[in-house]
Amino acid sequence: MKYNLNQFFLYAFVALIFACTPQKDRILVSTIDELNRAIDKAQQGTTIVLANGTWSDIQIKFYGQGSEKSPIKLVAETPGKVFLEGQSNLHLGGKYLVVDGLYFRAGYSPHKGIIRYKIGKDSTAFHSRVTNTVIDGFTRPNRWENDRWIELYGQYNQFDHNYIAGKSNDGATFMVYHDGNEHTDSHHQIVDNYFGPRPRKGGPRGETLRLGGSETSMTPGKVTVANNFFDRCNGEVEIVSDKTNFNRFVNNVFYKCEGSLVMRHGNYTTVDGNMFIGDDDSNFYGGIRVVSTGHWITNNYFYKISGEEFRSPLALMNGIPKTPLNRYKQVTDVVIAHNTWVNCTAPIQVGIGQNNASKDVLPLSEIRSAPPIRSVFANNIIYATNPRSIPLVNHDDISGIQFKNNFFSNRVNSSVEYPQFTQKEIPMEQINDWLYVPTQEGNELLQDYHSGFRFDLINKDIFGSNRAKNNRIGAVTNSLKARGFKIDKSLYGPTWFSPEVKKSPPTVHRVNATEGALQTALRLANSGDTIELTDNQYSFGSPLVIDKEISIRSAAERKPILIYTGEQGTPAFELHPHGRLALVRLSLQGNGQQIAFAPREKNMSAAYKLFVKESVVENFEHILLASRGSFADSIGVHKTKFNKMKNGFVLAADQKGDYNAEMFTISSSSFENIKQNVIHFYRGGYDESTIGGVLTIRNTRFANSGQTEKSGILLKTPGIINVFLEGNSFVNNPVRRVAVLWGAKNNQHQENTLIASGEIEVQEQQSLEILY
DSSP: OOOOHHHHHHHHHHHHHHHHOOOSEEEEEOSHHHHHHHHHHOOTTEEEEEOSEEEESOEEEEEEEOOSSSOEEEEESSTTOEEEEEEOEEEEEEESEEEESOEEEEEEOSSSOSEESEETTTEEEESOEEESOEEESOOOSSTTOBOOSEEEOSSSOEEESOEEEOOOSBSOSEEEOOOSGGGSSOOOEEESOEEOOBOOOSSSOOOSEEESOGGGTTSBOOOEEESOEEESBOSSSEEEEEOSBSOEEESOEEESOSSEEEESSOOSOEEESOEEEOOSSOSOOOOEEEOSBOOEEESOEEESOOOOGGGOSEEEEOBOTTOOTTSOOOOBSOEEESOEEESOSSOEEEEETOOGGGTTTSOGGGOOOBOOBSEEEESOEEEEOOTTOOSEEESSOOTTEEEESOEEEESSOOOSOOTTSEEOOOOEEEOSSSOEEEOHHHHHHTOOOOOOTTGGGOOBOTTOOBHHHHOOSSSOSOHHHHHTOOOOGGGSSOTTOOOOOOOOOOOEEEEOSSTTHHHHHHHHOOTTEEEEEOSSEEEESSOEEEOSEEEEEESSSSOOEEEEOOOTTOEEEEEOTTOEEEEESOEEEOOSSSEEEEEOSSOOOSOEEEEEESOEEEEESEEEEOOTTOOEEEEEEESOEEEEEEEEEEEOOOOTTOBSEEEEEEESOEEEEEEEEEEEEOBOSBOSSSOOOEEEEESOEEESOOTTOTTSEEEEOTTOSEEEEESOEEESOOOSEEEEEETTTEEEEESOEEESSOEEEEESSOOOOBOO
16 A cells, blocks of 8 residues: 655654653552542653553543643553443543553443543643554444544544444444634544444444534545554445545555445545455445545555445545535546556446436435536546446536546456547456456556646555656556555554454254253353254243344254243343344244344344244244334345234334344245234435345245235335345235335335235335435
8 A cells, every 4th residue: 555654754753752751750540539639630741550450430531731742641551451341431631642552341431422532611632642542342322322432622633553343323433523713724643543343323323434514514624544444334324424624534444344435525635545345245335435626536446346326436426506514515626546446346436316306306405416527537447357347337417527548447348338448458467365456568558647737746656656757557556566565454453452353163052942941051152152952842931032143943854843931022032232143943933912033122232133044933913023223234034934923024113314124135935914014114214324224025925914004015115225026926915005115216126926915116206304
């Protein structure tokens, strides 16, 4: 990746200053009272040392007036051995403060941020640094509760070499505020951090990093976000949301992130030397989305980014004429040069969001009719070995973009011509699983580059090679230097912490029908283990709690019968945060008044997963009943029969854009005698920040169901963006409509058989409440 030598020396110089600062005082504290006294007495050069151990339910207000040469420090006695748990946080105020080596876990902040560069309303931190610190799963107990983990205020602050992961509730993980002059033109440094997985959230406001808000779109930020690793940050479509001006995103790695780096309201953004690495295992991996004015997007590399629309590898959006502050400005005066896309299905998508067909159901303030103008796309490479790959999808008017000296190479399929690209086979060398660079022979084809206005500023390639000596089209000019490159995750985040967790080999527990044996086995099993049922029939009278990854299966080909005798309205299986249940070759029976599967009613801080295969589920009031704030990352049903239920899968507990499941797949199964709510998968309101739910039903039979369904619709999916009905049969269901699909979105049906079951209706445009 591109190597900024001046930036390196700046960071090294700052680190040297901190390391060599003469220490006037070093105070070891073991209680909160000792800590508060030490903070009150701290002077320039004081180091306050938190004793090793667990600090529970402490809210630290770290205020001091250090100096550049003698900062005031708050450090762990041993980095990684000072644990902040329970309802704890750390707020900073003053100047020249350093926090080093803390570990937040097993809790959440009771108010405001976990780490906040501000105390109360007035005391802001300047020239201060948080480093070498971990926040892991320190999330609020309910998904709808809003907070931000890191709140960055003031000016000239730094957040570096930290690990942040696991936020599953509402709100951005990291927020840079611009509330007044003392917080603008800030020159903050967000560098060398490991932003670990942020799970799918099932609603908006799930950014990993957000800079400002729509009200700050005229504000200079001048924030540098550099050399960070973003690992599976899947909270929403905007992994990074840039809403102030003159910010820089350089040399970051986005690894399998189901979202994009988005210039949402900001202008004059530099996006240089970043890597976007996807794979074939998701169609939602994103790249860069462009809104507004004056951006320079250079030297970036994209591999197997197959997202569409808002998650396109490069999405150039349409704007809204005379747009409100919180919507979409027209793309103007943008330079996109010397980038490389490899095996991305449709790398460049122009006019994203164009929705002129929705004029009758949306207000004019929502109609994105202004295509990109006065922009340049030059010296880029698109390389593919997939016959489905095409270089460009145009959703509106592309005439406002100049295309200069771009190459498209698809050695499998080059039958379609694209006038914006030179179509020639470029010899490429595969360096590792995801990195391809032109060979020397390929370089010779790429010497005819476009020298546009101020293109001399693009003076290095993604790996730091000097373009003045050896300039080429694409992100890479020096294949020799590329051969020596690899991603070393240990260079990101704290030196003492590794996100890699060693898991014990899974164990198979064989369980007979002795009373209490199944419950005991569940309690003692480790996450990832399998429980095999060896007898023909099991009975249990209280919910089986699933708070880990567990598979329960038959020990033979027959289906053991699990009879649930619990109270009315209770679930046979109660799904907890992080729980994953897989049932295989079983028969689950109720008495008609209970629930087969349900998340717990509150404190669902994280997602669960449910898979049912080759099984039978009969005689329950609900198959699955979601609770408010609960979220299923994945639900999978295969070769399973559901029979004699009042309700089916009810995922309709949340409102205002949030929804209760992301990936819901049913295949080769049957639903019979389900009186109502056979599938009720609901997403209230309309926004474009999320995947929007995915319901796939294939080769499944629905019969004799819907007798008491008041809506007259068998499969209810209001607001869900991705619905696929294929090869199913609907027989003798007394409803008017099998489904009402949203045609303008990704709702599709094909080869379904309908007998005495109404029809499948497609409404091309639907009027939903806008959430903004």
